[in-house]
Amino acid sequence: MTIQVFTEVEKRGHEQVVFFHYPQARLKAIIAIHNTVLGPALGGCRMRPYQSEAQAIDDVLRLSEGMTYKSSLAGLDLGGGKSCIVADPEMSEGRRELFLQFAACLNDLAGRYITAEDMGTSVSDVMIMREVSKYAAGYAAELGGAGDPSPWTARGVFNGLLAAVERKFGSKDLTGRRIAVQGAGHVGAYLIGHLVKAGARVTVCDTNRKAIDRVKEQFNVEVVDPEKIYDVTCEVFSPNAIGQTINHDTLKRLGCSVIAGGANNQLIDSSVYETLESREIVYAPDFAINAGGVISVGAEYIPGGWKESWVSEKVHNIYNTIHRVLEESVKRKKFPEVVALELAKERIREAQARKGRR
Numbered sequence: 001m002t003i004q005v006f007t008e009v010e011k012r013g014h015e016q017v018v019f020f021h022y023p024q025a026r027l028k029a030i031i032a033i034h035n036t037v038l039g040p041a042l043g044g045c046r047m048r049p050y051q052s053e054a055q056a057i058d059d060v061l062r063l064s065e066g067m068t069y070k071s072s073l074a075g076l077d078l079g080g081g082k083s084c085i086v087a088d089p090e091m092s093e094g095r096r097e098l099f100l101q102f103a104a105c106l107n108d109l110a111g112r113y114i115t116a117e118d119m120g121t122s123v124s125d126v127m128i129m130r131e132v133s134k135y136a137a138g139y140a141a142e143l144g145g146a147g148d149p150s151p152w153t154a155r156g157v158f159n160g161l162l163a164a165v166e167r168k169f170g171s172k173d174l175t176g177r178r179i180a181v182q183g184a185g186h187v188g189a190y191l192i193g194h195l196v197k198a199g200a201r202v203t204v205c206d207t208n209r210k211a212i213d214r215v216k217e218q219f220n221v222e223v224v225d226p227e228k229i230y231d232v233t234c235e236v237f238s239p240n241a242i243g244q245t246i247n248h249d250t251l252k253r254l255g256c257s258v259i260a261g262g263a264n265n266q267l268i269d270s271s272v273y274e275t276l277e278s279r280e281i282v283y284a285p286d287f288a289i290n291a292g293g294v295i296s297v298g299a300e301y302i303p304g305g306w307k308e309s310w311v312s313e314k315v316h317n318i319y320n321t322i323h324r325v326l327e328e329s330v331k332r333k334k335f336p337e338v339v340a341l342e343l344a345k346e347r348i349r350e351a352q353a354r355k356g357r358r
Contacts (some may be wrong), residue, residue, distance in 0.1 A: 003054040012065050017057075018109070025101035026087065026094055030056060032064035033113050034080040037352050040111055041081025042137065042298055043067040044118025045102070045125075047089040060084045066264065066287050067294070069344035073321060074291040074314065076298050081113040089120030096128055103129035103136060111135055116149070116297045123148060137297040146306050149293030153262055154190030156292025156318040157240070158198075161260040163322035164284040165236060168258050175199035178234040180256070182226075183241030184211040187262045187290075191240060192219055205229040206241070230254055239263040251275050260284040260322075273335040284322050285340040291318060 009017055016033040033041045043064055050056040060082050068080025085102065106115060106129065116138040117126055129136035141147030161179075166172040177200050181192055184206040195202050196219045203222040206212045216223055224232060230253040237256040239245050243265030246254075251272060259266070259281060266286045267273075276283055292315045299306045299314075325343065329336040 003057045005057060008057070008061055012061055014061065014064065016112070017061070018105075020102070020105045022101050025097045027098050027101045027105075028086040029083060029102055029105060030060045030086075031083040031105070031109065031113055032060040032081060033109075034061075034064040034082075035068040035348065036079040036112060037348050037355070038072060038079050039077040040114055040301075041067070041079040042071065042076075042114045042116065042294060042301075043080060043082035044116045045083040045085060045121050046118045047085045047087055047120030049088050050084070050086050053086075056084050056086055063264070068348070069341055070287040070291050070294055071298070072344040072347045073288050073340060074295055075317070075347075076295065076314075078114075078294070078298050078301075081115075082118075083113070083115055085120075095125075099125050099128040100132060103131070103133035106133045106135040109135070114301070116294075137300050139300070144305060146296040146300055146311075148186070149296045150186035151190050152296040152311060152315055153187045153290055153293035154194065156295070156315045157187065157191050157238070157260070157262040157289050158194040159316055159319040160284050160289035160322040161236065161238065161258070163319045164258045164260045164282050164326070167323065167326045168282045169235075173199075176201060177236065178203065178232070179236040179238055180204075180229055180232040180234040181221075181238045181240060182229050182245060182261065183239065183263065184208070184215045185241065187293075188240035189215050189218075191238065191262065192221060196221065203229070203232045203234065236260060239266045244268045246272060248272065248275070251279075254281075256281065258282045258284075260289060261286070262290040264290065267337070270335075270337075273337075277335065282326065283336050285325060285337045287344075288321055288325055288340045289318060291315075291321075 014034050018031045020029040064080050064082035071078040114135045114137050126136045126139050130139050139145030162172040179200045179202050181204045184204050205224050205226045230250045234256050236258040238261035240262045246266050247268035295314045296311050299311045325336050325340045329339045
């Protein structure tokens with residue numbers, strides 16, 4: 001896998017990509033700023049032992065672009081960015097020094113990019129960065145910050161799932177409906193709680209045995225092996241783990257009517273659009289339905305700081321966003337993911353035009 005950085009930046013429309021290398025802190029990091037028309041670029045920091053530099057670059061470019069559209073569609077005055085640190089997420093020795101140095105890198109960008117926790121990072125890492133930089137979001141709730149964004153992501157996914165179910169079946173009542181949840185991690189576990197409370201029959205899988213044991217004990221849900229989740233007879237399939245699990249092979253096995261979950265990049269690519277449409281499967285675009293987390297951490301930067309009422313209202317509105325996307329999909333005769341992108345880009349263009357008139 002090779003990446004032509006400037007070619008990719010031009011194709012995707014990124015404003016800035018910055019590489020940081022500080023051997024004394026064992027820091028190798030990339031920050032990608034996709035778009036700042038609506039406001040500073042916000043997006044989490046991933047920590048992964050990438051197999052190659054090309055893989056890391058591709059990850060940060062793709063995800064930062066997605067953050068632009070996620071924030072725009074959620075009605076936030078924020079742009080899209082992302083960062084990655086090439087390191088073992090389980091590292092303990094030198095971790096503090098690494099994140100202090102990364103925080104200094106954030107300061108170098110003077111607020112154009114705001115980071116947050118993501119895969120491989122945590123609130124404790126954010127708190128280390130906050131010692132030297134104000135550009136790390138999602139800090140501890142007891143200090144007035146957003147804290148863990150997972151509960152809000154899950155709540156938004158639940159609200160969006162209700163809209164998709166209502167669109168398909170004419171009612172958002174989940175009583176007795178079978179929902180297959182792929183992933184019982186932070187977001188998945190909170191989502192399972194909402195679904196069980198709403199009366200759904202939940203089947204769940206995860207590669208992490210401890211996560212499975214926790215949700216089984218807490219919610220008494222049915223558990224299947226990860227590979228068998230695609231064969232569960234259900235009305236809703238909810239991907240909440242790794243991306244690209246909806247592909248041509250898994251679609252042959254899925255018997256659902258709705259796909260609505262919190263994972264990023266759920267579809268392998270646009271080649272599955274036709275299959276989903278021909279089978280009349282309602283798809284809730286991932287970056288539209290999973291915006292609860294970015295809404296919560298982004299609220300730290302509104303006037304007056306984080307407010308639960310503000311966040312709750314915005315996250316509840318994901319229900320209306322999914323309805324709007326699915327309705328416009330019918331009107332425009334385009335796949336929901338395409339429509340969601342169009343709506344996000346339309347808001348950015350309108351903001352750009354207003355700036356141009358000033």
